[in-house]
Amino acid sequence: MDLCEKLVKRDSELLSPSTRVSYFPLAVAKAEGTKIWDLDGNEYIDFLCGAATTNIGHRHPRVVEAIKRQCDQFIHNTLAYTYYEKAVELAERLVEITPGNFAKKVSYGLSGSDCNDGAIKLARSYTGRTKIVSFLKSYHGTTYGALSLSAITLRMRRRLGPFLPEIYHVPYPDCYRCIFNLEYPDCGLYCLGFIEELFDTVIPPEEVAAMIIEPIQGDAGVIVPPDDYLPKLKKLCEKHGILFAAEEVQTGFCRTGKWFAVNHWNIEPDIMILGKAIASGMPLSALVAKREIMESWEAPAHLFTTEGNPLSCAAAIATIDVMKEERLYERAARLGEYAMKRFREMMDKHELIGDVRGKGLMIGVDLVKDRKTKKPAREEALKVDWRCWEKGLVLIHFGKSVLRIAPPLTISEEELEKGLQIIEEAIKDVEEGKVPDEVVKRMVGW
Numbered sequence: 001m002d003l004c005e006k007l008v009k010r011d012s013e014l015l016s017p018s019t020r021v022s023y024f025p026l027a028v029a030k031a032e033g034t035k036i037w038d039l040d041g042n043e044y045i046d047f048l049c050g051a052a053t054t055n056i057g058h059r060h061p062r063v064v065e066a067i068k069r070q071c072d073q074f075i076h077n078t079l080a081y082t083y084y085e086k087a088v089e090l091a092e093r094l095v096e097i098t099p100g101n102f103a104k105k106v107s108y109g110l111s112g113s114d115c116n117d118g119a120i121k122l123a124r125s126y127t128g129r130t131k132i133v134s135f136l137k138s139y140h141g142t143t144y145g146a147l148s149l150s151a152i153t154l155r156m157r158r159r160l161g162p163f164l165p166e167i168y169h170v171p172y173p174d175c176y177r178c179i180f181n182l183e184y185p186d187c188g189l190y191c192l193g194f195i196e197e198l199f200d201t202v203i204p205p206e207e208v209a210a211m212i213i214e215p216i217q218g219d220a221g222v223i224v225p226p227d228d229y230l231p232k233l234k235k236l237c238e239k240h241g242i243l244f245a246a247e248e249v250q251t252g253f254c255r256t257g258k259w260f261a262v263n264h265w266n267i268e269p270d271i272m273i274l275g276k277a278i279a280s281g282m283p284l285s286a287l288v289a290k291r292e293i294m295e296s297w298e299a300p301a302h303l304f305t306t307e308g309n310p311l312s313c314a315a316a317i318a319t320i321d322v323m324k325e326e327r328l329y330e331r332a333a334r335l336g337e338y339a340m341k342r343f344r345e346m347m348d349k350h351e352l353i354g355d356v357r358g359k360g361l362m363i364g365v366d367l368v369k370d371r372k373t374k375k376p377a378r379e380e381a382l383k384v385d386w387r388c389w390e391k392g393l394v395l396i397h398f399g400k401s402v403l404r405i406a407p408p409l410t411i412s413e414e415e416l417e418k419g420l421q422i423i424e425e426a427i428k429d430v431e432e433g434k435v436p437d438e439v440v441k442r443m444v445g446w
């Protein structure tokens with residue numbers, strides 16, 4: 001047995017199955033920039049980025065240096081009782097890069113999940129209202145608040161209730177697989193009208209504290225709303241005094257070709273929920289909200305002993321500086337356009353590809369059994385993931401059968417192209433029946 005398989009075996013004996021959606025036995029020995037090496041010395045191009053987290057690549061020298069420097073000063077002094085420079089310096093950057101020319105404040109956490117819980121609490125505290133509107137197929141994380149908001153798979157809900165009360169799930173504008181079987185723009189945004197209908201009949205809007213929405217749904221399979229949806233949703237919120245909370249844990253930090261996805265629609269959210277790429281993989285999340293909103297709660301309403309850890313803050317400052325200096329939002333937009341064009345060309349040759357969508361380097365390639373029925377080709381997606389891994393590309397799928405294209409924003413044109421070629425070869429191999437059914441049995445997948 002090789003070293004990767006051996007570690008996977010030891011791991012499965014000891015680690016909880018709740019933590020891993022398993023695809024292939026990739027045991028990481030080292031990662032640098034856009035590359036990963038496993039314990040057996042195999043080299044991979046990384047199209048996963050630790051789940052859209054290492055946006056500036058693994059172990060960026062500026063991040064490594066910042067962490068080392070902070071390590072030499074202190075590793076921990078809780079923000080609950082002390083003050084330190086890095087937490088304030090980072091907050092200054094966050095209020096600067098997030099949309100909205102108004103006074104803001106920041107609250108730190110450790111994960112995207114806790115940040116979603118924070119948003120629920122903050123919205124309730126500020127408005128004095130209890131209800132929250134969330135969206136079908138959304139993924140917000142696994143703490144109880146985040147779990148209660150999420151509506152992507154029963155696997156994360158079965159036997160775990162009761163959940164947080166007063167959370168209402170409404171359909172997300174998914175124009176490829178419209179839940180109402182309508183077509184945009186003839187539908188007249190029926191899904192938005194549906195929310196208004198609920199506000200007229202079952203959910204008193206004056207009791208709704210916030211709508212929490214991913215501006216582009218990530219784990220659902222990169223669902224991009226039509227262009228007029230989010231601006232109209234924001235107006236609906238304003239009409240009823242509902243806070244608009246942009247859940248940018250996955251879409252933030254240049255991933256979609258702008259600093260944040262809401263920038264595509266010029267939306268200024270009341271609350272921003274940030275995580276993942278903020279600190280290049282160090283544990284950190286941040287709620288950024290209008291000052292008056294953030295001043296509505298008191299300690300310890302939302303406090304964690306290791307929140308805003310100095311090492312994480314130092315990593316985040318370096319990460320944001322690299323993104324800014326290298327204008328990675330522009331690079332993501334440019335490379336994303338190229339990749340989308342290449343995938344659209346692949347559609348002409350490969351019936352398995354039903355749809356290609358995304359913004360910047362957040363791209364979903366939707367594999368279908370049949371382009372007419374749009375039935376997700378789940379086994380085929382698993383086989384493509386497996387074949388890519390065998391060929392030296394780390395790629396997974398989500399949303400049942402949507403290949404998740406999320407390389408580092410620093411990837412070179414040549415490496416990006418190499419990755420795209422591997423994906424095309426893998427799709428061809430799967431279409432030609434060259435990937436055995438047995439591999440699917442050992443994979444879990446979304």
Ligand SMILES: Cc1ncc(COP(=O)(O)O)c(C=O)c1O
Nearest residue numbers: 111112113139140141218249250
């Ligand atoms: C949109 C979104 N929100 C929240 C989370 C949860 O973040 P974490 O796993 O850091 O708690 C994720 C993780 O995938 C996510 O994609």
